Amino acid sequence: VEKEVPFKTLKDGLLAFTSLEENKDTNGDGDSVSITVVGASGDLAKKKIFPALFALFYEGCLPQHFTIYGYARSKMTDVELRNMVSKTLTCRIDKRENCAEKMDQFLKRCFYHSGQYDSPENFVELDKKLKQHEGGRVSNRLFYLSIPPNIFIDAVRCASSSASSGNGWTRVIVEKPFGRDSESSAALTKSLKQYLDEDQIFRIDHYLGKELVENLSVLRFSNLIFEPLWSRQYIRNVQLIFSEDFGTEGRGGYFDNYGIIRDIMQNHLLQILALFAMETPVSLDAEDIRNEKVKVLRSMRPLTLDDVVIGQYKSHTKGGITYPAYTDDKTVPKDSLTPTFAAAALFIDNARWDGVPFLMKAGKALHNKRAEIRVQFRHVPGNLYNRIIGTDLDLATNELVIRVQPDEAIYLKINNKVPGLGMRLDRSNLNLHYAARYSKEIPDAYERLLLDAIEGERRLFIRSDELEAAWALFTPLLKELEEKKTIPEYYPYGSRGPVGAHYLAARYNVRWG
Ligand code: NDP
Numbered sequence: 001v002e003k004e005v006p007f008k009t010l011k012d013g014l015l016a017f018t019s020l021e022e023n024k025d026t027n028g029d030g031d032s033v034s035i036t037v038v039g040a041s042g043d044l045a046k047k048k049i050f051p052a053l054f055a056l057f058y059e060g061c062l063p064q065h066f067t068i069y070g071y072a073r074s075k076m077t078d079v080e081l082r083n084m085v086s087k088t089l090t091c092r093i094d095k096r097e098n099c100a101e102k103m104d105q106f107l108k109r110c111f112y113h114s115g116q117y118d119s120p121e122n123f124v125e126l127d128k129k130l131k132q133h134e135g136g137r138v139s140n141r142l143f144y145l146s147i148p149p150n151i152f153i154d155a156v157r158c159a160s161s162s163a164s165s166g167n168g169w170t171r172v173i174v175e176k177p178f179g180r181d182s183e184s185s186a187a188l189t190k191s192l193k194q195y196l197d198e199d200q201i202f203r204i205d206h207y208l209g210k211e212l213v214e215n216l217s218v219l220r221f222s223n224l225i226f227e228p229l230w231s232r233q234y235i236r237n238v239q240l241i242f243s244e245d246f247g248t249e250g251r252g253g254y255f256d257n258y259g260i261i262r263d264i265m266q267n268h269l270l271q272i273l274a275l276f277a278m279e280t281p282v283s284l285d286a287e288d289i290r291n292e293k294v295k296v297l298r299s300m301r302p303l304t305l306d307d308v309v310i311g312q313y314k315s316h317t318k319g320g321i322t323y324p325a326y327t328d329d330k331t332v333p334k335d336s337l338t339p340t341f342a343a344a345a346l347f348i349d350n351a352r353w354d355g356v357p358f359l360m361k362a363g364k365a366l367h368n369k370r371a372e373i374r375v376q377f378r379h380v381p382g383n384l385y386n387r388i389i390g391t392d393l394d395l396a397t398n399e400l401v402i403r404v405q406p407d408e409a410i411y412l413k414i415n416n417k418v419p420g421l422g423m424r425l426d427r428s429n430l431n432l433h434y435a436a437r438y439s440k441e442i443p444d445a446y447e448r449l450l451l452d453a454i455e456g457e458r459r460l461f462i463r464s465d466e467l468e469a470a471w472a473l474f475t476p477l478l479k480e481l482e483e484k485k486t487i488p489e490y491y492p493y494g495s496r497g498p499v500g501a502h503y504l505a506a507r508y509n510v511r512w513g
């Protein structure tokens with residue numbers, strides 16, 4: 001397979017990458033694409049998948065012959081599905097525009113089939129309906145499993161045996177969680193591979209579809225100024241921070257079985273870390289990138305209890321409002337020890353990153369909502385200006401911040417002279433603020449990922465060996481936490497989280513950004 005990466009031109013004149021390897025299964029002009037959202041009555045389908053599909057349609061990114069089917073057990077007619085979907089569609093791309101006409105066109109392409117997830121007969125019925133829409137064309141089929149993980153395999157078995165494409169490609173997008181630990185994840189992979197080839201499986205981690213996460217590699221590998229600094233020689237520590245200012249709100253039942261380490265760290269933050277730390281890939285081809293990510297994961301030490309602090313939010317009253325404790329959620333056991341917060345120190349034992357702490361922090365019900373990568377650089381050797389004006393050492397330390405969300409930005413903290421006749425130093429930001437620089441809305445992560453799945457681009461999806469390596473890092477720790485029934489440090493709803501996180505960081509001479 002040739003590894004060269006040609007460009008294709010999108011309709012707005014931008015260049016996008018496509019790989020020759022994928023060309024064998026991309027869509028021909030006259031081909032049809034049928035997208036079945038399995039679990040269409042659920043939260044994710046309504047909140048993210050249908051709106052993302054509409055945005056792709058609006059942008060002209062869906063093929064000419066496409067059909068969308070919702071599939072779930074709930075009884076619904078096509079019209080009822082359309083009514084349900086229409087409530088969550090927005091004119092996201094251009095808020096000033098009235099996109100009612102486009103919405104109408106889109107909804108006319110949406111249909112619904114009610115069926116059980118373990119019924120081959122129901123999937124045969126779906127297959128018949130899909131065929132009618134496909135009208136004898138090459139039929140490419142994408143199934144999006146937006147259902148709880150305990151029914152993944154049933155649905156895959158039925159879809160692959162009774163509703164896969166006869167003459168085109170069949171792909172399945174699988175939502176997280178991909179197991180609870182190494183063993184359950186390996187069992188899930190094994191079961192999936194009974195029915196699908198690895199290249200038909202698109203394991204989604206929606207953080208990989210976020211604009212600033214995608215931009216990480218561009219930043220590193222297309223700007224000469226960053227790559228030479230990207231190592232233990234110049235970087236003191238890297239922080240990966242996720243925080244939400246709300247609790248588990250309605251998802252407590254799911255969350256209690258997983259906890260924040262599985263929900264955010266083992267997947268979203270670890271994926272960002274791997275992209276951040278990987279060596280330069282041979283090309284932008286999906287396999288070359290995933291090969292480099294897997295090497296990073298395999299070079300990391302599995303976590304131990306010593307490297308981690310866990311917390312759980314408790315009730316807090318502020319301004320006359322009482323915010324609930326995690327265990328106030330009716331779907332959560334009163335004595336639950338599930339962490340809603342965790343901080344961890346990770347290390348990559350390779351030549352580039354030896355000794356550099358990668359600190360992760362993730363929590364729900366904290367004081368703000370943000371996802372950030374913070375890169376703190378070492379002190380300037382000699383530090384001429386500290387000696388002259390005796391300022392705080394930290395003033396001289398550069399920091400690169402990649403704010404994934406909200407209000408996307410990349411800024412570099414530098415030191416500069418305060419203008420005037422004196423000699424005082426100040427700290428300023430060299431700032432790429434997306435809202436100021438680009439008028440166009442940033443696409444939602446699900447738009448990018450759905451489009452990639454339709455186009456057969458696997459770069460942003462997780463390969464089974466990456467998943468295995470990711471679980472290997474966290475499984476011993478998760479088991480130990482559960483076996484020892486480790487009590488989390490309680491923190492008030494809306495606070496900055498447990499103080500233990502600060503002690504953990506201090507052990508590595510780090511202050512959280
Ligand atoms: P839901 O709990 O809303 O489930 C989706 C649909 O699956 C339901 O509408 C229901 O449809 C069916 N279903 C639910 N429970 C069962 C069951 N026990 N047995 C059979 N069918 C069931 O899930 P979400 O939409 O929240 O999430 C879907 C997937 O996406 C999950 O794997 C989740 O972990 C993942 N995910 C969700 C996110 C979110 O924000 N919601 C974020 C990231 C990942 P019906 O009864 O009509 O058949």
Ligand code: BG6
Pocket residue numbers: 206244263371
């Ligand atoms: C999901 C987690 O994967 O990501 C949720 O299951 C979390 O608990 C969500 O709220 C955060 O995603 P985003 O895109 O809103 O930051």
